[in-house]
Amino acid sequence: MAFDPLQERGIPLDEQMRDWRELNVTPIDPDHADPYTRCRIITMNGIETEAILFSHQLARHCPDTELRRQLARVRYLEAQQQRVVNWLLPGVASVLETTIAYEQVAVDLTSWVARMEPDPYLRQAYQFGVLEDFDHLYRYANLYEMIEHRKAEKIVDNLTEVMPGRPTYLHHRDPMDNVREPYDRTRTEPLSRLHALTIMAAEQQTMNFYMNVGPMHMEPIARQLYQEIGLIEEEHVTHYESLVDPGESWWEMLLNHEYNECYLYYSFMETESDPKVKNIWELHLGMELEHLRLAAELFKRFDGRDPDQVLAPALPPPVTFEPNKAYVRDLLSTQIDYTTLGTGYVREAHERFSKMQEAIMGGEQPPSERVIDDNRAISGQDYRFEVEAAVSR
Template sequence: MTFKPFEEEGTLIEDQFMNWNKMIVPPYDKNSVDAYTRTRVILMNGIENNSVLTSHAIARMIDNDEIKRQLALIRRVDSQQQQTVNWLTPANQSVVETTIGYEQLAVDLTANLARNEPDDYFRQVLDFALIEDFDHLFRYGCLMEILENKDPSSITQGRTEVKPGRPTEIEHRHPYDEMREHFNKDTASIKTKMNYHTIVSAEQQTELFYKSHGFMYGNDLARKLYAEIAEIEEQHVSQYELVGDPNETPLERMALIQLNEAYNYYCCAQTEPDERIRGIWEEFMSDEITHFIMCNELMQKFEKRDIGDILRADTIKPLIVLEPNKDYVNHVIDTQVDLQPYNMRFVRTDELPSDWPSFAFREEMNAGGVPSEDVVKRAEKIVA
């Protein structure tokens, strides 16, 4: 299966605004929803949020009224789509239940992107953070046992393993160690560019979710665990965003973001078992085709170039599929769990110099005890 964006038909932009009843539809049932439908909702909310936030950032840095007007139009539709998607989450799904969904998505999305990433360095960056998000799933699983006396595999439905990866306590690194090399926009494949925007969106959304919900728990350990893991997600956003080529123009970047929205909705629609939700993915995919074309028209007018010449491809493949990746994840853990970043490369822990900046940073952060370790000890007591 492949995605051919230039063969898809877009919906007229003036037909894309929704009234409140169309925008906000009933949520899914948390007890019968497919685990990967829950993760698709989390993913597409993050994809929309990144489109909206990046569009805002560009609007603040471009002095061109026509571009700003067109970006505002596209952005408002993306904003409305985001609300439709995120409001599919039911009110009775607790914060920690949704959190398990976020980390399940992080594991199986990252694994799928890594398995299909043509750029070796970017794949290594993906594998590296995969082992960390895998560990977060385990730590939050322990928190769920403590707070709700509930097994996290009731959320993952057994399709993603819940066990330690790279221990969260040694994931805390000095900001200098999140530096990464970037791909070259002129030689990177279309799939690499799509993977880039997808993972940046997902990790950014995870950071924002932990930061906007972690304080809602009265439990001191829960508050600290959310803060601790939110900081790792800040590291993940930092490392991933640097993999993209900063020499892309703002319009080029916006066109690729719109294309990536269309690509992700298309992927969701191909694999979605819930007919009603599949209808949303299909409809929004057609909206995105128009956003992509509009950004290209701005590029043609103001930069005298066409996105087709930049993409050098009319097909994106393979599709992103959310599914179990147990063998792949276990292999990555077995072979790479002791890697750490040094000078923008990944090296074995025993090869790190004693003045590696993260040694001192980690010691400072973990000096008074570590929530991600305490949560395991507390959960063991409950289960015992």
């Protein structure tokens, strides 16, 4: 039977506050956990972080003190959720190991969304981005082998391949060409709204992570690689956030955020292999159902519409982390030479792209190329992890 979050009872707000003992969750074991459990954790960290940041922005534009108090109350509970989710990550994992997991999220989550996206223009946006994150995974995997003397295949398991995508140095585009056309809120499928919010939040979290952890490395090549890819993640956030219709009201955006949180917690509860983590997804879903109910009341009050006018009547099929090897390889064979021009895509370099390349490179080889050369010099070859027969989707 279909799950309709608007018809389900959540945990009353007064019962959602947790103490330190409840917040101090035991992290997953990086040596034995399902890699996709870690991917789900990273994804929900990004989703909760976006929820918190959006609520702060809404509060800063809201003149009603009582409404700001309600937002603050829910936001504090979202902040507790974010800490619980993020604290599931193991402290024994290095920054680079977590980075590789972030890129595995970007590859397999974005691939899944692209496969499920009903709108051809939006689907193309996800296909374009995934080939760049795929190459970032390859660059970081080489850095990992070079400075930690370990193989990324231990982190991604047999689920995601590690090999070159669209070369990272070609990702530096004029900012004007990172802005896409938004979906039309009056006509788009509810699923497309959820996809856009999900990938925007995931990429935003990656951008924030890299801009903060990059300078924590001692090795010059590591600091430089994080700086380069971190700037590309800024481009990706622009790319994905521009897909969201800016004509949505604050209350419609709040409604979509809360519905999307319900969708993802429900999805991960349904697909999680770790019982302990599954229990957290289930608990947080119960909390989010109440957050959604409150957002729906505000939407009806200030927009004068029923939530059913913009939300799906029931949740779509669950978001699923699964291998996408053949799908990515197909994109590599057909779209690796794409770049952007205006709100569209072209195969050849153009004047703005060439000027950006000249400006950012400064006549020097970029860190993303040097890390491959440096690893070849140390290891005898660049690091790749390819599956002989890529038969998965």
